[in-house]
Amino acid sequence: LQLQQELFFFLFREVGRQQDKSGQEQQQPRKHEQLGQLTATCAVVTQEVSVGEAVPNTTHIEKTNSDPENKTLATEEAKKDNGSTSTASIANQACNYAKGKWVVDKHRPLYSGRRCKPWLASMWACRLMQRKDFAFERLRWQPKDCSMENFEASKFLKRMQNKTLAFVGDSLGRQQFQSMMCMITGGKQRLNVHDVGPEFGFITPRGGARPGGWAYRFQETNTTVLYHWSSTLCDIQPIKISNPLTEHAMHLDRPPAFLRNYLHKIDVLVMNTGHHWNRGKLNGNRWVMHVNGVPNANRKLAALGDAKNFTIHSTVSWVSSQLTNHPGLKAFYRSLSPRHFVGGEWNTGGSCNNTKPMSIGKEVLQEESSDYSAGHAVKGTGVKLLDVTALSGVRDEGHISRFSVSASRGGQDCLHWCLPGVPDTWNEILFAMI
Numbered sequence: 001l002q003l004q005q006e007l008f009f010f011l012f013r014e015v016g017r018q019q020d021k022s023g024q025e026q027q028q029p030r031k032h033e034q035l036g037q038l039t040a041t042c043a044v045v046t047q048e049v050s051v052g053e054a055v056p057n058t059t060h061i062e063k064t065n066s067d068p069e070n071k072t073l074a075t076e077e078a079k080k081d082n083g084s085t086s087t088a089s090i091a092n093q094a095c096n097y098a099k100g101k102w103v104v105d106k107h108r109p110l111y112s113g114r115r116c117k118p119w120l121a122s123m124w125a126c127r128l129m130q131r132k133d134f135a136f137e138r139l140r141w142q143p144k145d146c147s148m149e150n151f152e153a154s155k156f157l158k159r160m161q162n163k164t165l166a167f168v169g170d171s172l173g174r175q176q177f178q179s180m181m182c183m184i185t186g187g188k189q190r191l192n193v194h195d196v197g198p199e200f201g202f203i204t205p206r207g208g209a210r211p212g213g214w215a216y217r218f219q220e221t222n223t224t225v226l227y228h229w230s231s232t233l234c235d236i237q238p239i240k241i242s243n244p245l246t247e248h249a250m251h252l253d254r255p256p257a258f259l260r261n262y263l264h265k266i267d268v269l270v271m272n273t274g275h276h277w278n279r280g281k282l283n284g285n286r287w288v289m290h291v292n293g294v295p296n297a298n299r300k301l302a303a304l305g306d307a308k309n310f311t312i313h314s315t316v317s318w319v320s321s322q323l324t325n326h327p328g329l330k331a332f333y334r335s336l337s338p339r340h341f342v343g344g345e346w347n348t349g350g351s352c353n354n355t356k357p358m359s360i361g362k363e364v365l366q367e368e369s370s371d372y373s374a375g376h377a378v379k380g381t382g383v384k385l386l387d388v389t390a391l392s393g394v395r396d397e398g399h400i401s402r403f404s405v406s407a408s409r410g411g412q413d414c415l416h417w418c419l420p421g422v423p424d425t426w427n428e429i430l431f432a433m434i
Contacts, residue, residue: 109420111187126418169272177227
């Protein structure tokens with residue numbers, strides 16, 4: 001086990017250095033004020049801090065991240081991105097769906113943000129906010145070297161007949177889940193969709209605000225779509241169960257208990273993590289990093305960038321090791337969804353006020369993934385990379401921005417996306433890959 005840790009660290013040591021460098025750049029907001037530079041920055045995004053979270057190594061006042069919750073488009077050529085970035089190989093596949101461009105499609109969006117109330121949280125439904133421009137809803141991702149099958153709910157349900165699709169991750173994973181529910185239902189209430197959350201342990205605990213996830217079954221095809229909250233993609237357990245104020249052991253080398261308990265019921269798995277790996281979140285939640293069942297004593301894993309990469313490698317490797325026992329399982333790790341704060345962070349005046357699509361670019365021509373950590377984690381495993389980082393990186397106009405229902409003066413949401421929006425494309429690519 002010690003040797004395994006040493007090998008893991010050797011693999012992602014350079015990733016940690018890239019994150020340290022990125023963290024230093026975050027302290028100089030003026031470097032991000034030019035949109036030409038922003039393209040390269042948001043495409044890589046190795047410094048990961050969520051809305052409601054402090055920049056690592058700064059004083060943190062906890063702001064909960066629970067439920068966070070015109071028709072004229074620019075046609076000018078995208079600005080060329082000359083920034084050099086670290087890249088990682090995308091798993092071999094018939095088509096590199098991450099390489100392509102955004103195009104205007106008059107048939108978009110795929111569903112109504114107003115009518116998808118049964119499945120879409122109001123905090124992400126920009127049609128229910130004060131926002132007036134919705135040009136961002138009318139873009140479609142077009143791969144460069146291959147065609148991508150159009151998403152059709154009937155085809156999806158047939159393809160997933162008697163199967164379960166599971167999203168496991170943070171609030172961006174929940175956005176992808178809600179996007180998928182809206183895409184399948186067309187944004188409408190359907191009488192043949194039933195809540196089967198208890199089958200997967202999704203029960204609101206006494207005194208709790210919500211369950212640990214949601215699961216819905218489409219009766220006509222026996223298709224289940226679910227989401228489980230796991231912000232760090234590792235196992236987190238209370239150290240003293242009887243003490244409500246106890247610290248929690250954050251087992252970096254163990255997959256979430258949900259995966260260990262329910263993997264046998266899942267046919268398509270989509271995992272993600274990233275934006276909760278900062279000191280503010282760890283300290284606020286009383287998380288204590290553990291390895292081999294004891295508090296971490298390995299100095300090489302003390303840096304959060306290294307700990308995150310170790311965890312991603314560990315969980316991806318574990319899932320890959322289970323594929324022989326579950327030969328029908330298709331597993332994906334979704335790459336990092338980029339942030340677009342300009343001129344500061346969520347709590348220091350950072351903003352993303354642009355509402356004009358394709359202002360900072362529309363094409364992604366690189367062959368490699370901009371998410372170095374994710375690319376290396378899946379390399380040599382049976383887990384595929386759902387690469388969305390670079391294609392999402394040129395969509396800065398698609399965030400909640402200042403229109404968030406919970407936004408305060410100086411506080412914008414430049415992490416989460418308006419729905420309908422960019423996460424719909426993630427699901428279109430997922431549909432093509434399965």
